[in-house]
Amino acid sequence: MVSIRGNALLGSDLTFTEDMTIEIDDEGVIISIAKEKKTADYLLPSSYVIVPGFINAHIHLGDAFLKDQTYGSSLEEAVGPNGIKHSKLSTSGIEEKIGSIRNSLEMLIQNGFTSFADFREEGIRGIDLLRNELKQYPIRGIILGRQTEKNTFDEVSKNCDGLGIRDVFDINQEGYTTLSKLKTNNPSMLVGIHVSESEEVIAESISKFGKRDISIITENDVFDFVVHANYSKDEELKLLSQRDIDVVCCPISSLYFGLKFPPLELIQKYDILFSLGTDNVLSCNPDPFRLMAFTLYNARANCQNISPKEVLKSITVNAGLILKQKIGQLKIGYSGDLLAIDLESYNLKFSKDVYTAITLRADQSDICFQMYKGKVIKWKDRK
Template sequence: MELEGTILRGRDFEPIDGRVVLEDGEIGAVEETSTDSDNIVLPAFVNAHTHIGDSIAKEAGGGLSLDELVAPPDGLKHRLLREATREELIGAMARSLQFMEQAGTGAFIEFREGGIEGVETIETALDGQDIESVILGRETVEAMEAADGFGASGARDGEFGAERTATANAGKLFGIHAGERDSADVNPALDLDPDFLVHMVHLEDLHYGRLDDEETPVVLCPRSNLVTGVGTAPARELLDRTTVALGTDNVMLNSPSMFREMAFAAKLYDVSAREVLRMATVAGADIANLNGGVIEPGRDGRLLVLDGESDNLAGAEDIVRAVVRRAGVADVTDVVLGGS
């Protein structure tokens, strides 16, 4: 299989006229050559933080505080999750996952509530879909063992030392929310030596010092943070210190569209369009140890094709900037998740 057009090649997304050659689901070659195609070919997105189970409660809880919305065990989302039937949860999640594929997401990292049953529920919703999942179980070590790792709610909710040890012994991924409401739980989260941190809105000088030394990756969720009123993460300072990825967070609060997340981040943060596109693709892949997120030989053939001559994108002078700040689902002509 070959895809032609303007290829956003490598980690710097260098626009070249050419083609991507896919062989058995892998990028076999990236060739610079003349082409008549107006398509734009880029890596499929990696949504680095989701709560897909919340698909059952879209736009619920307007006006509630963060704790009222999501704090375990009695925040609104947890009550709605308990009240929903398994069939309702599976159906709602499947539709969100289908939308994510259509909107160019090739992989996602999910914090999955509900223990082992919660992990099994989203696995059922994923059946027959091509999107790649990294599911982090919550609440119990058994959920971690049934999943791809453990996703901790935050150090204010528990110590998580035993869960961290068990996850490390299993060779799996450990992520934790930190610095969302305030800075009090950042040091305890860092003390767990996590594979990545989520949110990191409220930081102090000592936290920057630790990030300078430890370089723990961070996932930012700018739309979610604004909806819940917790503030704006210091994206520039974080990017200067470590790997930073992008996630859409709770489906109850925001659509799981990486187009919307990128455009919002580009206009909110003091970062370049290339940095935002890197946050939405290869940075998430690096955190999750995935082989996608970038167009290079040997990488997984998970690609997104946009119509560069759509009414929305035609005439763009800076293609990367247009992809990040302007492109949307209507510009998608193909999502290739495996090269077939």
């Protein structure tokens, strides 16, 4: 067992609470949180605040080797089925792919992420590549596989944590039937899909199916969450809410490709749980601080009212709930994944609000202590 004592953001509302002792058992699970002034294995300075480890709810970490090769390209040109990314993936060697995965994992950890959900390309082969690399890194990878010409939905689902489907053009009626059976047999299996990422995607959906993509996916009771929803309409968000389908938004990636900022305020209006992801590493680094600040600044620019606390919850509490894992909260029974941020650092000194400080001013250098499953992976005060 290990114990940490300090100020902390506790529970599902990230309530700031002073001088708490958190105990984590040998399995890496939080077993006690109490305001008891007793000796702890790690007594953190009073300027630190303990927060849940960050969760990247949507990433494609295998395309890091394409950094800065797609700027100025359209979404379709960069990451479409016949675009730069998939052309390069089909011809790149195993060492290049492994190097790309390792670079992404190292960035995730250094920036304070303790969990991520990857939409994995290349079927079972892609899943195996990532799973093998994860054995060497202190981070939780939730792998959402994708079917290929060689691997069916059923085969892929047996080798990972769920399915991350490209879009409505990548699935036919037989596929929906298969997904329905898989979900019936395994209700906890995660299924996500990209929707309404661009106007072109919506136009193609209308041309091919006679309706917009969100209308299609809400007719099939197999999806747990959608990714993007940049161009979703009021009535479509209402449908998602009625179907209890969550939304993961990737605002940096969307604006990188010249797309619309997601309607976060409307998403909240319909009580839809939302989280954030960084999406393709080729378009932006997996940096939670940049992601939070970018989201808040652009929400203001788009006249959307989103609070710093809600944005912080989106990459902790909400992400854990969307991904159906006991992560993202400092709470008994949850994984002992946590960070400690120094509120007296140069970046944060004099700030009067902890949530605004973390989301708008902090960066990776302000993380002074980091744990994954109760194991220390960063401690700046270590002698």
